[in-house]
Amino acid sequence: MFWLFFNHEQVRTMSRVKRRTTHPPYWHVLKNNQRQDEKISSDNLRFVREVIQDKYKNKSPIKGSDLDIEKKEWDPKTKRSGVIARNIGVQHMWEKDGKKVVCTVLHVLDNHVIRYVPPEEYAKSIIGAKVFRNRKPLGCLVVGAEAANPDRFTRQYCSLFSEVGLLPKKRLARFIVTPNAVLPPCTPLTAGHFVIGQAVDVYGKTIDYGFQGVVKRWGFKGGPASHGATKFHRRGGTIGTGRDKARVWPGQKMPGHMGSERRFCRGLKIVRINMKYNVIYVKGTVPGPTNSIVQIFDTLLPRRKFTEAPPHPTYFPPEDGTLPQEDIWDSSLHVFGSPSISV
Amino acid sequence: MLRRAVLQTFRQGLAQSFFKRNAVSLSETTVTHQPIETSNEADEKSVSKQKPGDESGNTVVVAPPEFRFMYPEFLPDPAMERRNRLKEKLERIDMLQRRSVVEIPEFYTGSVMAVTVADANSPNKFARFVGICIQRGGSGLRAWFILRNVVDKQGVEILYEMYCPLIQKIEVLRLERRLDESLLYLRDALPEYSTFPLDMEPERRLNNSVVPINPLKVKLRPRPWLERWERQNLQGVEDLNLPQRFYDKAEKVAKPWEKYDLMLQYRKTIPAEEQEKIFADVHSQLQQQEFKRKMRRRRGTDNEQ
Numbered sequence: 001m002f003w004l005f006f007n008h009e010q011v012r013t014m015s016r017v018k019r020r021t022t023h024p025p026y027w028h029v030l031k032n033n034q035r036q037d038e039k040i041s042s043d044n045l046r047f048v049r050e051v052i053q054d055k056y057k058n059k060s061p062i063k064g065s066d067l068d069i070e071k072k073e074w075d076p077k078t079k080r081s082g083v084i085a086r087n088i089g090v091q092h093m094w095e096k097d098g099k100k101v102v103c104t105v106l107h108v109l110d111n112h113v114i115r116y117v118p119p120e121e122y123a124k125s126i127i128g129a130k131v132f133r134n135r136k137p138l139g140c141l142v143v144g145a146e147a148a149n150p151d152r153f154t155r156q157y158c159s160l161f162s163e164v165g166l167l168p169k170k171r172l173a174r175f176i177v178t179p180n181a182v183l184p185p186c187t188p189l190t191a192g193h194f195v196i197g198q199a200v201d202v203y204g205k206t207i208d209y210g211f212q213g214v215v216k217r218w219g220f221k222g223g224p225a226s227h228g229a230t231k232f233h234r235r236g237g238t239i240g241t242g243r244d245k246a247r248v249w250p251g252q253k254m255p256g257h258m259g260s261e262r263r264f265c266r267g268l269k270i271v272r273i274n275m276k277y278n279v280i281y282v283k284g285t286v287p288g289p290t291n292s293i294v295q296i297f298d299t300l301l302p303r304r305k306f307t308e309a310p311p312h313p314t315y316f317p318p319e320d321g322t323l324p325q326e327d328i329w330d331s332s333l334h335v336f337g338s339p340s341i342s343v
Numbered sequence: 344m345l346r347r348a349v350l351q352t353f354r355q356g357l358a359q360s361f362f363k364r365n366a367v368s369l370s371e372t373t374v375t376h377q378p379i380e381t382s383n384e385a386d387e388k389s390v391s392k393q394k395p396g397d398e399s400g401n402t403v404v405v406a407p408p409e410f411r412f413m414y415p416e417f418l419p420d421p422a423m424e425r426r427n428r429l430k431e432k433l434e435r436i437d438m439l440q441r442r443s444v445v446e447i448p449e450f451y452t453g454s455v456m457a458v459t460v461a462d463a464n465s466p467n468k469f470a471r472f473v474g475i476c477i478q479r480g481g482s483g484l485r486a487w488f489i490l491r492n493v494v495d496k497q498g499v500e501i502l503y504e505m506y507c508p509l510i511q512k513i514e515v516l517r518l519e520r521r522l523d524e525s526l527l528y529l530r531d532a533l534p535e536y537s538t539f540p541l542d543m544e545p546e547r548r549l550n551n552s553v554v555p556i557n558p559l560k561v562k563l564r565p566r567p568w569l570e571r572w573e574r575q576n577l578q579g580v581e582d583l584n585l586p587q588r589f590y591d592k593a594e595k596v597a598k599p600w601e602k603y604d605l606m607l608q609y610r611k612t613i614p615a616e617e618q619e620k621i622f623a624d625v626h627s628q629l630q631q632q633e634f635k636r637k638m639r640r641r642r643g644t645d646n647e648q
Contacts, residue, residue, distance in 0.1 A: 338444070
């Protein structure tokens with residue numbers, strides 16, 4: 001009976017955790033601006049846009065700061081930065097033996113590093129204190145993606161980026177990094193950050209199914225479709241015994257909101273990288289619907305981690321101006337332009 | 344009176360803009376039994392139009408309007424939630440790459456085709472199947488078609504994925520169309536309508552520029568059938584000779600208002616402007632590939648001589 005009791009306890013604790021909110025945390029800066037009805041002529045509007053473009057173009061990593069990229073060594077315990085991407089769909093590819101493989105296409109957006117929070121400072125913050133309660137603290141890189149017009153955001157939100165001199169980004173994410181994988185602000189992150197054949201973890205919000213019944217949500221079998229079943233086709237049935245505790249246990253599986261939860265998909269293999277369009281093809285599927293934003297980072301799974309040094313701390317285009325190979329394929333995949341497979 | 348006139352013109356304008364936008368897509372819904380012109384021999388008969396020129400003064404190549412019937416898999420799935428222009432563009436590049444290696448000819452449901460596939464379990468490692476195309480679907484790299492034949496009195500259907508790299512060769516032995524877009528009723532028809540010799544030779548077409556429509560009316564076997572064919576408005580089937588109650592029930596269950604539902608058709612199709620852009624790009628690439636193939640063939644015959 002002891003293992004049964006333990007199982008209930010685990011379910012009880014998790015059922016009390018609040019899984020979804022529609023509002024951001026209280027310590028977030030107010031983000032979106034109410035659209036002002038500014039009576040501005042189209043010529044002036046165009047001029048303002050040109051000024052913005054001139055001001056923010058050709059941003060390069062801030063040199064001369066403490067965070068200059070000295071050649072810091074990679075070691076197997078390094079945690080590199082991750083990347084913000086959009087899941088743009090699913091494409092079928094084939095392996096060299098003809099086996100079909102479902103690959104998710106992830107478009108790495110225009111990522112830039114916004115800020116680095118050193119380990120001591122991060123450990124004092126609310127989230128950092130929780131994460132590193134009994135562990136050695138690590139640093140935190142704030143990365144932004146999808147530059148947008150400053151008009152749609154509040155002044156406080158734009159100030160997060162103006163210190164660095166970047167156009168405000170629609171999306172922000174934090175990535176835990178070891179101090180030797182630090183990047184200076186304004187560093188761009190591209191698809192070249194990853195290596196062909198490596199395993200990545202993808203973190204995203206699952207598809208929102210809304211209020212769902214017990215059959216779809218928990219996989220209950222429901223009741224018989226015919227043979228005289230009266231109003232019992234997709235219901236849950238019994239929700240407890242009469243004897244034990246004589247009440248419904250917390251965590252009892254019932255209809256409710258399904259989906260729209262943050263989940264990891266671990267250990268997905270990168271099978272193709274397109275450097276021209278900044279697109280990664282990952283073997284398998286990823287949490288969330290098409291066109292949703294996800295975060296990609298190197299896997300935590302111990303057997304699939306790096307054995308050799310990846311582009312550390314990130315990929316930089318070669319200084320002699322040579323362009324990288326546009327389309328890199330994994331050795332297991334059949335390249336579409338190559339001759340048909342003969343078994 | 345003036346307000347009503349204004350409203351009327353507004354409504355007309357709306358309808359006109361709808362029709363203009365969907366002129367290409369709406370005509371797809373009503374099965375037009377007009378033979379389709381192909382641009383197979385593109386250099387012999389220049390079907391591709393040249394637009395009078397854009398701002399830079401260059402002539403803009405426009406694909407022939409029949410392309411949306413010849414290559415329907417280049418159009419993406421119209422469901423708006425799942426559309427992404429970048430992904431569709433990348434998929435198209437991959438499709439054209441594959442087409443540069445294997446010639447995937449133009450075909451329709453009702454065409455008789457032969458497909459050679461690499462098969463480890465076959466005696467000579469290649470398996471060839473001949474059959475009539477009864478259905479085709481999918482978009483992008485997932486495009487598929489089903490071939491049906493009757494072999495040793497057993498009906499056999501094989502679904503082929505058009506862009507699978509195991510496919511060595513796709514030949515069209517008889518290029519024609521039928522009166523319906525889907526020939527699934529051949530499963531309930533007499534076997535002679537689905538039987539084609541496995542060693543069938545490719546047939547030469549008399550008129551290369553027009554795809555003929557075979558007005559064949561197929562005889563079905565006696566009931567029971569796999570589907571309720573009387574409810575599907577089939578043109579290519581002989582009179583079903585069913586009791587009147589079947590037709591009465593079909594009328595009750597029918598949805599005759601769907602042909603007037605503009606939004607339904609709009610959601611099922613890609614807008615005409617996007618179709619033009621997609622096929623313009625595809626057309627130029629396919630022309631280049633066709634030219635390269637011709638040169639390879641000519642060089643081959645020269646070498647033989």
